[in-house]
Amino acid sequence: MKSFLSTLLITLLFSCQNTAQVNKKQQEVINAEPVAVKIKNGKARAYFASGCFWCVEAIYESVKGVEESISGYSGGHTKNPTYGSSNTGRTGHAEAVEIIYDPKVVSFETLVDVYFASQNVTQVNGQGNDRGSQYRSIIFYQNEEQKQIILKKKEALAKKLNVKIAAEVYPFQKFWIAEDYHQDYERLNPNHPYIQNVSIPRLNRFKAKFPKTLLKDNH
Template sequence: MKHFFIPTFIFLLISCGNNAQQKTVTKPEIANADPVEVEAEDGFEKAYFASGCFWCVEAIYESVEGVKEVVSGYAGGHTKNPTYEKSNTGKTGHAEAVEVIYNPNVVSFETLVEVYYGSQDPTQVNGQGPDIGSQYRSLIFFQNEQQKQTIEKVKKDVAKNYKKPLAAEILPFQKFWKAEAYHQNYEKNNLNNPYIQKVSIPRLNRFKDKFPDILKKEAH
């Protein structure tokens, strides 16, 4: 489980979770499946991303203009009804992920993909920052061929800036499982948590410095 009340002096020993698994566990039947397309609701579309602790990723996307809401959850695995405790073992195949509900007339899917690659270390394999293990691996999901081509286009442009290969797996979307209630809006609701102070907020601030033109005016 995540460490909620740990003194700052041992922060380097903590992460978003502690039962890390070292190997990527995406099964071939997941990677080779036909993508599932999620219908728009009231003009809002949904996109799905994973890049480390969902506390961090949720806060980043919620600061983007045109994003209505971000939900923390699990995706990319082979088990049904994953829980935090089970996914944190790495054995479910799921990664901590987010569902981004957005207005495509305000922010494009391509911009969301640019945010994805630009808000993490895209070369880090099987984790992000201090969070190591398959449950923190980077996954980016497409729902149709057009989205897949958009992801590949952005990936190609981003890769020019790095000597190492980009680590994110590009997968056909299958299903998103919503995480437990206490994970939702975690960064906003737990500003004094050592992990939030030392990892989430600095990561959010780096993103905001990099993408000032797409931020909500009220972005915290």
């Protein structure tokens, strides 16, 4: 009986963890120095993972100052991840978005606010029914200033809600663009059942709680 309980305890321990982190290569990604992406044509880039990228892409594109949101993969230890390989949970990658924005209109700090306001901040390894390490929540930082912004906001939110915030904080390394059919999915496939039943309701919940002055009128 004691042996059974010990085995059960170990199983539960690992099942509650992010399985993408239980290997040496993934730990090296977490401990790496961040890679900074240079501003190009006045536009900066930021990277977030928050469940299905179909949902997150549309959320960020509703924010003033965001020029484009691109779906892809980041946070893992393998090269050239695909939708199929990331879904195995063995690449370490999560579905992520690259946010191209005008820092004169919207700050990185506000983009982090968008991140926390648009998800279930306590759910580990997923959002809603999308579950697995490929759907886990990660905020990527490119320098120490961004890291401190993230950590302070995460700590303040945890204290305000009196909960543990699930989002992990990673040094940005590389963003791999997803397959073409994933891009602008909500806009191009408005009648898809997932878009109707998951993406649009999630977008509307976000818009209902976020300051209207920070949102675009036509999204």
